[in-house]
Amino acid sequence: MIWSALMWTSLDTWIVLAAVLAGVTCGLIGSFLVLKKISMMGDAISHAVLPGIALAFLLTGSRSGLPLLIGAGLVGILTSVLVQVLHQHTRLEEGASMGVVFTVLFALGLIMIEQAARNVDIHPEHVLFGAVELVPLRMVELWGFDIPQGVIVLSGVLLFNLILVLVFFKEFRLVTFDPALATTLGIPATALHYVLMIMVSITTVAAFEVVGSVLVVAMLIVPGSIAWLLTQRLSSFLLVSTGVAGVSAVLGHVAAITIPGFFGYTDTSTAGSMAVVLGVFFFLAMVIAPDQGLFARLVKKINRGFAVHTQDVLGLLARSAERSTGSEDVLPLADGGLSARNLAAIQGSPFAGRRFLLFIVLRCMQFGKLLVFREGRYKATEQGLRRGQEVLRSHRLWETYFHDDCQVDPKELHYQADVLEHYTDAKLRKDLASGLDEPINDPQGRPIPDEPE
Amino acid sequence: MENQSQKNQSSQEKSLPALHIRDLTVAYQRKPVLWDVDLDVPAGVVAGIVGPNGAGKSTLIKAILNLVNHTTGKVEIFGKPYRLQRQLVGYVPQRESVDWDYPINAVELVAMGLYRQIGWFRPVGSKHRELALKALEEVGMADYAHRQISRLSGGQQQRIFLARALVQNAQVYFMDEPFAGVDAATEKAIMAILQRLREQGKTVFVVHHDLETVREYFDYLIMLNMRVVAAGAVQSVFTPENLRRTYGGRLTLLDRAVDAMGRRL
Amino acid sequence: MWLGNYDSSQVLHRLIRVLTLGDYNTRVVMFGTVMLGLAGGVVGVFLLLRKRSLLADAVGHAALPGVAATFIILMQLGGNPRSLPLLMLGALVSGLLGMGCVLFITRTTRLTQDAALGIILSVFFGFGIVLLGIIQRMRGAPAAGLNSFIYGRTASMLLSDAVLIGTAALVIIGLTLLLFKEFRLFTFDSPFAAGDGWPVTFLDALLMALAVGVTIIGLQAVGIILIIAILVIPPAAARFWTNKLGLLVFLSAMFGALGSYLGTSISAILPRMPAGAAIVVSQGAFFLVSLLFGSERGLIQELIARNRQKRKILRQNLLRALYEFEEQYGTGNIGANQEGQWDYLNDARQWQRGSLYRGLKSLKKQGRVLFTPRGYWKLTPSGRSEAARVTRNHRLWEVYLLEFAAIAPAHVDQGADQIEHVLGDEMVAELEKLLPRFGTPLPESFHPLGSLEEKP
Incomplete structure (x- = not known):
């Protein structure tokens, strides 16, 4: 179905190639912006280079080329210096400093382009939102092949950035993760900052023909942010970032020429849909990211709740076992087994009124061979009993701790220990016991079970 | 007339504890910062709150004033929930919590303490400015009334913060580290104010971290480390044993459990 | 176009x-x-x-x-x-x-x-x-x-x-x-x-x-x-x-x-x-x-203010240097040391010749110093009392830093230089209270300007 809507031509190949090159370059450089937490600086610079583009275009009449890149580099430095000066010398807040600098420069550039458009072939729309469709129309001959000029420029800039990043990899890593340490080690953090600003500027300019000088922000910031959610190490960070940018460039173009067809329209802007595809990827990353993703957190939350409930059940069973063997007889229960009704009805049970939860927990514990169900009662297996004893031991050690150490009201001892018992491992129990001089009974005189073997 | 009723009210309040807390627990990201705090502090004392860094001293004040989320438990000022007694409470935040480049001068800052009394939409009048000036005089800052706040020294900034609390004319004050990084003159000014507030029968809570001055400044002490280690009259509470329990010893065990709680999230 | x-x-x-x-x-x-x-x-x-x-x-x-x-x-x-x-x-x-x-x-x-x-x-x-x-x-x-x-x-x-x-x-x-x-x-x-x-x-x-x-x-x-x-x-x-x-x-x-x-x-x-x-x-x-x-933090205004401050610091440093010179060699036989004075001033802080001259000229205009016919610079009475005040502030601050900030003596001079020039009366009074033993007489400097070179 997609393929019927997709009428792929050699033009599309060039377009996709240019888009991928732009995406990869931006993704590479943008990673450092995200890592240095100066993403909006990328936004400011990409807006602010507009007068540079306009000026170079007015002077040379071409959309790409060396003068354009040099001009862009200069404007980029100018922008970051201006923002810095405003922020430091006049104590104007950094966000506002950027706001002032980039809007004024952008406005100047817009006026220049509008004025120039009367005489030369330049459209504000193309500069701002990209005109990737026009890339294959400007071919240059190189080594006997006809290659679009835009593709050559982008390849050059990518190569330039790649070399710089590879050569200064160590330095960049240190500067982005720990600028203070970098400075003490004699790495010129400020100089590297400006190198980065230059790279951002020329990348912006090289990419503006493809994605436009506004949407380039998406290419700069979103891939890096996705990588930030998914990875920890810089090398994998850069791989994810550039990979995502490249893939979304391809998908963006495909989406631009197919999806509007489903709704009865023809096609739409490739640059725009590249940004949207990146947005979708970002959303996915937010959901599936390991450790901090929404999904991972939900799973963890359920797991944690489940572990707590399991321990609660085992603790109740351990107490009941204690009562059936010891002298105390609070509940007339043989061999420590409890029915589901008992489990919910015992004083202080977390399952009071939550029978369904209890049912699920018990089923899972049976499945996990912590419980056996016999004659209408649940009884802990050997393993379950051991873990139940651990819980009980933790609980009573904490009660002793709070009683000894801070005169907590005896009635409230239970409440604090009830929470902490779930977060106490064998080592902490050992330290607690030795810190409390190996107590035998808790403050209420109940025995503290030994650490199970 | 109004004065009379206020006096009656305050004599009634005398019998009630100025601050009554039960089961106050505060957790950031499920990790408890304050753990099951119970407190009953009588009216008319100047109470120090001491404890090591990260013990939750500021958090305790913020929790009482309902400035932090994830708080459970009960807080009462003179026997009624805090939200009904707001007009009895004054607050001095940490000095670092605001931007001292803000375009405002000392007397305007102090007048902020009257905003609640002025009410919504109504502007600050000359009457209010006079009250603010008087409060500035009390803290020895009358000469700086019209100075931009960024041109004041740290100690002077602290003093106008205090003046702002004074114009609130509260019964119970909560001060977050007013002695942090101030000069000798300011320290003396703050002490004088605390003294006067005590004479007027007000109750003052002061987050503090200089143990050497505890006996000198306070007559009541709350020793805090995630939970209340000890609370009571300074003479009976400020003991080596309690200090050891507040600042060291087996507390690390609790820390470890709490850490594990944070990690499991 | x-x-x-x-x-x-x-x-x-x-x-x-x-x-x-x-x-x-x-x-x-x-x-x-x-x-x-x-x-x-x-x-x-x-x-x-x-x-x-x-x-x-x-x-x-x-x-x-x-x-x-x-x-x-x-x-x-x-x-x-x-x-x-x-x-x-x-x-x-x-x-x-x-x-x-x-x-x-x-x-x-x-x-x-x-x-x-x-x-x-x-x-x-x-x-x-x-x-x-x-x-x-x-x-x-x-x-x-x-x-x-x-x-x-x-x-x-x-x-x-x-x-x-x-x-x-x-x-x-x-x-x-x-x-x-x-x-x-x-x-x-x-x-x-x-x-x-x-x-x-x-x-x-x-x-x-x-x-x-x-x-x-x-x-x-x-x-x-x-x-x-x-x-x-x-x-x-x-x-x-x-x-x-x-x-x-x-x-x-x-x-x-x-x-x-x-x-x-x-x-x-x-x-x-x-x-x-x-x-x-x-x-x-x-x-x-x-x-x-x-008028608030405008760049030109800041520039002027900074320049004014710089000149003020230069003048105060010169006054102190002259004062310490007199302290060391006395006011009487200064004539014998006129070569020495110029060297002393030059060595004291590695001043540029131009700024040294400009500073002295502006002090002369204020009536703080005189250029004697014998070719050396001399503090006028008003200059001497101002120089004494400046020197005193400097030393008070130096002592304060030594006593309370636990800074090694070699760095004291630099730290004191920044702040001494902006000490207000209030601050000086507080310093005096804090350092009672330096009440009325001028405190001894830990190292007079001329001996700076000898420090490692």
Whole structure:
């Protein structure tokens, strides 16, 4: 179905190639912006280079080329210096400093382009939102092949950035993760900052023909942010970032020429849909990211709740076992087994009124061979009993701790220990016991079970 | 007339504890910062709150004033929930919590303490400015009334913060580290104010971290480390044993459990 | 160069008509943009103080898909796709959605707000461009009007549009002024405000809502990309002139209104001049002037003050050097040491010959020193007492640093140099109290200036 809507031509190949090159370059450089937490600086610079583009275009009449890149580099430095000066010398807040600098420069550039458009072939729309469709129309001959000029420029800039990043990899890593340490080690953090600003500027300019000088922000910031959610190490960070940018460039173009067809329209802007595809990827990353993703957190939350409930059940069973063997007889229960009704009805049970939860927990514990169900009662297996004893031991050690150490009201001892018992491992129990001089009974005189073997 | 009723009210309040807390627990990201705090502090004392860094001293004040989320438990000022007694409470935040480049001068800052009394939409009048000036005089800052706040020294900034609390004319004050990084003159000014507030029968809570001055400044002490280690009259509470329990010893065990709680999230 | 294509008298005629609001169309547009400038200036002050400027930028960009989607829906339903109120409504919905996304991302991920802003503004904007691309390829769609939402164009502004903008601006300004006291309180000290019982979250949301309001009503005239400017530039410019909040709001509103007036005029007079960009550049000019000449922290004023301070420090250091020279060699047989004096001064601090001479000359003009016929410099009585005071402050401060800051003696001289020159009487009195044993007599310096070289 997609393929019927997709009428792929050699033009599309060039377009996709240019888009991928732009995406990869931006993704590479943008990673450092995200890592240095100066993403909006990328936004400011990409807006602010507009007068540079306009000026170079007015002077040379071409959309790409060396003068354009040099001009862009200069404007980029100018922008970051201006923002810095405003922020430091006049104590104007950094966000506002950027706001002032980039809007004024952008406005100047817009006026220049509008004025120039009367005489030369330049459209504000193309500069701002990209005109990737026009890339294959400007071919240059190189080594006997006809290659679009835009593709050559982008390849050059990518190569330039790649070399710089590879050569200064160590330095960049240190500067982005720990600028203070970098400075003490004699790495010129400020100089590297400006190198980065230059790279951002020329990348912006090289990419503006493809994605436009506004949407380039998406290419700069979103891939890096996705990588930030998914990875920890810089090398994998850069791989994810550039990979995502490249893939979304391809998908963006495909989406631009197919999806509007489903709704009865023809096609739409490739640059725009590249940004949207990146947005979708970002959303996915937010959901599936390991450790901090929404999904991972939900799973963890359920797991944690489940572990707590399991321990609660085992603790109740351990107490009941204690009562059936010891002298105390609070509940007339043989061999420590409890029915589901008992489990919910015992004083202080977390399952009071939550029978369904209890049912699920018990089923899972049976499945996990912590419980056996016999004659209408649940009884802990050997393993379950051991873990139940651990819980009980933790609980009573904490009660002793709070009683000894801070005169907590005896009635409230239970409440604090009830929470902490779930977060106490064998080592902490050992330290607690030795810190409390190996107590035998808790403050209420109940025995503290030994650490199970 | 109004004065009379206020006096009656305050004599009634005398019998009630100025601050009554039960089961106050505060957790950031499920990790408890304050753990099951119970407190009953009588009216008319100047109470120090001491404890090591990260013990939750500021958090305790913020929790009482309902400035932090994830708080459970009960807080009462003179026997009624805090939200009904707001007009009895004054607050001095940490000095670092605001931007001292803000375009405002000392007397305007102090007048902020009257905003609640002025009410919504109504502007600050000359009457209010006079009250603010008087409060500035009390803290020895009358000469700086019209100075931009960024041109004041740290100690002077602290003093106008205090003046702002004074114009609130509260019964119970909560001060977050007013002695942090101030000069000798300011320290003396703050002490004088605390003294006067005590004479007027007000109750003052002061987050503090200089143990050497505890006996000198306070007559009541709350020793805090995630939970209340000890609370009571300074003479009976400020003991080596309690200090050891507040600042060291087996507390690390609790820390470890709490850490594990944070990690499991 | 582009002006050359026009008859200059024609331009002049147009200039006068525009500036005097001679024709109807200009009047309508001018009313709309000036009201917008006023509102942006007023709300922008609090936005700046709350440090939320870039959030407004994200909201502006995020409005584009709302505008475009509304346009498409209206087209499909057969309504008037250029109805400004409905397009604004669409902008409002998607702008707020964007803001919600920024807050959601910052809350639930490790990303900073900075990155969240960049993501939302570019992705939403990209989606807007996608929709715009569809509109441009739709048959019979009057797409041209939509471009004005990106760059800002005022030509299409109708009277009803201007009235809508004006009314909304009035409401926004009115609310902000009504809540002046409340906004001041919570933007300065939100913990205190919350403790005092003010609904801080509500006030914060209200301020953002007002800023979003300005963004939305300004979309047509200024455009999505530049709308942030009318909220940021006027207050930033006004900040260079005053430390009083009331005056700040007034000046900011004036800069906003004047910038709008100028920009709109320029755009009406010159061809192919987008109004939004012209307004932003005009406001930017006000900013530049304020930055340079502002009476508070203006660059030139700071420069003068710093220079004055530098000269003062030079003079004080010279006085102290001369004083210490007299201390060491006495005032009587100084004649024998005139060569020595010059060397002493030269060695004391590696002063440039020029600045040493300039400093002495300006001290002479103040009557602090004399150049004796025998060719050396001598302190006058007034100079000596001033020099004694300076030296004393220096040493007090030095002792203070040694006693209380536990700094190694070798570094003391540098540290003391910075601060001793700005010690007030109050501070000196406090130092004296703190260091009672240095009560009346001048304290001994730990190392007189001349012996600096000998220290390792």
